[in-house]
Amino acid sequence: MTTAIIPLPIAIPLIVAAFLAFAGKGIGRRACDLLAIATAAANLWMTAIILRGTWSQPQVYWFGNWWPRTGGVALGISFVVDAFGAALAMLVSLLTIAGLIFSWKIFEDTENHFQPLMLIFMAAMCGFSYTGDLFNLFVFFELMSVSAFALCGLKTLEPAPLQGAFNFAIVNTIGAFMIVMGIGLLYARTGALNFAQVGRSLGTHADALVLLAFLLIVVGYLAKAAIVPFHFWLADAHAVAPSPVCVLFSGVMVELGIYAVARIYWTIFAGSLAGHAHELRLIFIVMASITAVVGAVMCYAEHHLKRLLAFSTIAHSGLMLVGVGLLSPGALAGFVLYVLSHGVIKGGLFLCAGIVLHRFQRIGEDHLHGCGRGMWFTAALFILGAWGLAGAPPFATLLGEHFVSHSAEAVRLHWPVYIFIFAEVLTSAAVLRIAFRIFFGWGQPAPSDKSSQIEEKPETEQSHERTPAAMFLPAAALILLGIVLTFLPQIQSRASASAHEFANQSAYARSVLENVQITSTHKGEPENLSSSIVHSCIALLLSVLLALSTVFRDKLGRAVNFTRSLELGNSLLRRAHSGHPGDYVAWLSFGTAVVGLAFLWWLH
Amino acid sequence: MLAYLPYAIAAWVFLWGLYGIVTSKNLVHQVVCVAILQTSTYVLLLAIGYKVGGTAPVFADIPVGTSVVDPLVQALMLTDIVVEAAVMALLLSMVVKANELAGTVDPEELRFLMG
Numbered sequence: 001m002t003t004a005i006i007p008l009p010i011a012i013p014l015i016v017a018a019f020l021a022f023a024g025k026g027i028g029r030r031a032c033d034l035l036a037i038a039t040a041a042a043n044l045w046m047t048a049i050i051l052r053g054t055w056s057q058p059q060v061y062w063f064g065n066w067w068p069r070t071g072g073v074a075l076g077i078s079f080v081v082d083a084f085g086a087a088l089a090m091l092v093s094l095l096t097i098a099g100l101i102f103s104w105k106i107f108e109d110t111e112n113h114f115q116p117l118m119l120i121f122m123a124a125m126c127g128f129s130y131t132g133d134l135f136n137l138f139v140f141f142e143l144m145s146v147s148a149f150a151l152c153g154l155k156t157l158e159p160a161p162l163q164g165a166f167n168f169a170i171v172n173t174i175g176a177f178m179i180v181m182g183i184g185l186l187y188a189r190t191g192a193l194n195f196a197q198v199g200r201s202l203g204t205h206a207d208a209l210v211l212l213a214f215l216l217i218v219v220g221y222l223a224k225a226a227i228v229p230f231h232f233w234l235a236d237a238h239a240v241a242p243s244p245v246c247v248l249f250s251g252v253m254v255e256l257g258i259y260a261v262a263r264i265y266w267t268i269f270a271g272s273l274a275g276h277a278h279e280l281r282l283i284f285i286v287m288a289s290i291t292a293v294v295g296a297v298m299c300y301a302e303h304h305l306k307r308l309l310a311f312s313t314i315a316h317s318g319l320m321l322v323g324v325g326l327l328s329p330g331a332l333a334g335f336v337l338y339v340l341s342h343g344v345i346k347g348g349l350f351l352c353a354g355i356v357l358h359r360f361q362r363i364g365e366d367h368l369h370g371c372g373r374g375m376w377f378t379a380a381l382f383i384l385g386a387w388g389l390a391g392a393p394p395f396a397t398l399l400g401e402h403f404v405s406h407s408a409e410a411v412r413l414h415w416p417v418y419i420f421i422f423a424e425v426l427t428s429a430a431v432l433r434i435a436f437r438i439f440f441g442w443g444q445p446a447p448s449d450k451s452s453q454i455e456e457k458p459e460t461e462q463s464h465e466r467t468p469a470a471m472f473l474p475a476a477a478l479i480l481l482g483i484v485l486t487f488l489p490q491i492q493s494r495a496s497a498s499a500h501e502f503a504n505q506s507a508y509a510r511s512v513l514e515n516v517q518i519t520s521t522h523k524g525e526p527e528n529l530s531s532s533i534v535h536s537c538i539a540l541l542l543s544v545l546l547a548l549s550t551v552f553r554d555k556l557g558r559a560v561n562f563t564r565s566l567e568l569g570n571s572l573l574r575r576a577h578s579g580h581p582g583d584y585v586a587w588l589s590f591g592t593a594v595v596g597l598a599f600l601w602w603l604h
Numbered sequence: 605m606l607a608y609l610p611y612a613i614a615a616w617v618f619l620w621g622l623y624g625i626v627t628s629k630n631l632v633h634q635v636v637c638v639a640i641l642q643t644s645t646y647v648l649l650l651a652i653g654y655k656v657g658g659t660a661p662v663f664a665d666i667p668v669g670t671s672v673v674d675p676l677v678q679a680l681m682l683t684d685i686v687v688e689a690a691v692m693a694l695l696l697s698m699v700v701k702a703n704e705l706a707g708t709v710d711p712e713e714l715r716f717l718m719g
Binding site: 165 | 614618622625626627628631634638641642644645648649652676677680683684687688690691694695698699701702705706711712714715716717718719
């Protein structure tokens, strides 16, 4: 592979998107669809080739051939692709294809620029995973945010999507301003924007300015990653965005926020904050655990299908932050495995929610009770998805969970494994509960809440008797991929080796600045999974029991009355999710202040 | 001491922007507050690139060795402006649509999703 292919997964979709925006009306709806799907498929192929090229060492592409001459000073802008970034770009392309195929039967008009926006979104996320430059990381972040805001508010005929998109845009834009300020401060200190160069200039030096820059950048990206208390926008945005767009939001956009934190830490701050790694780890893990608990509790209390899945994403985003926050290569390997497997499973579940909306024109669990009798295939997908969310074998979420909790044990943190079990039980039981009520018609109808009453204008004109193959196949393919991932040859050792490469700051800097190729000496061994298999089977069992006792509450009597309060949720927590953009920004400021104080207290 | 003034101003504008967004009762006003908050990033970036006695970084007609301000932060700022112009346009168009559909621009009354 030559490095010349690296910019193509960003350039080609942008060009096609420009063409579609310009000529979309002229060539008709189906031609637009086909061209967009073909572009996304070409992207999948290119990102796969690039991924194969990164097995041995990171690939560096300098724009305009401005590679660093003698002395190793980077003036140009680079893409530095390692196995992590390449795998994420592949996931982006894959989910885009699934979303585009799913949309074949929805959106009757071409006025809304759905296809060009999806292509821009895909290109921005690929660029975000590939870039080796701080400012480009901001530009791609903004490009992906703006196309995401527009995609989220696509259904402009109702007020609820506008509210969701507006809250999403306000919170994420303020996050972006924080990021640009942090980047400015880092530039002021080091005079560089290239990750490797900035990291090398900082060396082991840490002062208040460096800490402030780190705080601003981390908070900005964690707002994208929906970490409590920056998460409020996510539930509103996911509840109203079209289902194929939710696939990309939940499957990969949120995860890219956490990826950016990992990338920034390991290429720039690892040296300068090395002395404080222990305290930093605690701060991250506490945030991650609160996120997982809040997300899981709110997930179980929701009855709007997509909003429920959105809170499940918040919980899982917390679990992924545990992987990054442990600040060790082993946990990073778990992080990337978890992102890939969660991305396909959650994407598949959102498509299933889209199928339900397509069939019945409603999305509230209370309205849909027993409607889905006879939809065995969709029901099976829901149950398989719940299985995957529980992290049970044979789904690859098991591998991710194993690597993360294993590395937590290594630094004598024993509670992250319980956080995993707690979040997995609640999120998976919530999906099972939906399946039992909607598709089997068991028990009494669900209680309703304000969100489940939203009259969502369906994505298609009238209710349908059959599920089209264009909707069912992508959903099934994504969820089954969650199983296939487990059995890819050498996936554990590859993930582990590339995590060690990802977390080696000096090797990264040398391969970027001096073009010295470092062959990784780390050989990952297949792990002994037995303890994690036991944990996840317990989680699966608990979630089935919880879902059954929720559904059959009336028959089982007083012993399971706690499921009612679980299902009604905590009223304080509910009231905090007020739907008011001002409140969300207040929470953002509060969270930033708390994290900043923690930094001052422990790190300075 | 005076050298720190622009940084203090950036922080000041940032915080007032946040205050405006949090307390706003009108979506148009809220979007303008986002724009105000954003100007703090311009102040910060310009302050970082400023050099006492430096001239504009146009090298065509100044002698070699003349002190100039940092052109890179200006490029960053320009990108920042362009990107945010798109965000502002999008936000304002959402406000217009919200007004058409719900007949109000008060965020308090536009709450369909909550809890």
